[in-house]
Amino acid sequence: MQLENRYLSFCNILKKQNTVDLEKIRTCFTLLSVANLIDIECAKRLDKYHLSESRLIILVLLKEYQELSLQEIAKLLGITKASTTTLVSSLINDGLVSKRNDENDKRISIICLTPTGMDLLTETLNEHSVWIEKITNNLSDNDVAIFRKVLSQIHENVSKKEIIK
Structure with missing residues (x-):
């Protein structure tokens, strides 16, 4: 999946610095890109109802x-x-x-x-x-359970106060 340009540039700079786990950062930016795409598509669909x-x-x-x-x-x-x-x-x-x-x-x-x-x-x-529902149509029940677990872990990490410091 192609990252949004704003995240792609961020990753390109970090790749040159080689100081962080770039795959983990790309994964987070992929999540943000997908969430943004869902928001955009959602807005288009709701717009027909004003x-x-x-x-x-x-x-x-x-x-x-x-x-x-x-x-x-x-x-x-x-x-x-x-x-x-x-x-x-x-x-x-x-x-x-x-x-x-x-x-x-x-x-x-x-x-x-x-x-x-x-x-x-x-x-x-x-x-x-x-x-x-169709957004996750091609995911098995097991895939959905794993995805929900991963999202829960990410949510827990973001919620921890020490991450912000």
């Missing part, structure tokens, strides 16, 4: 939780309340979600799916989940 990944995830969260405050959505997405407000406003404008004030605290906005949003989510999830 959705971004963040907008889709908000719809998914609302289907799971029925209704959420802006602050709860922000926390679940891991983004700022301001960014959440922008995303939710666009979903309101498209008629996919509705907003009302909390009965106990009028300062809190409660968001829920509209029937139009539910229909779009159902259609999108059906098509999108099939596409996502």
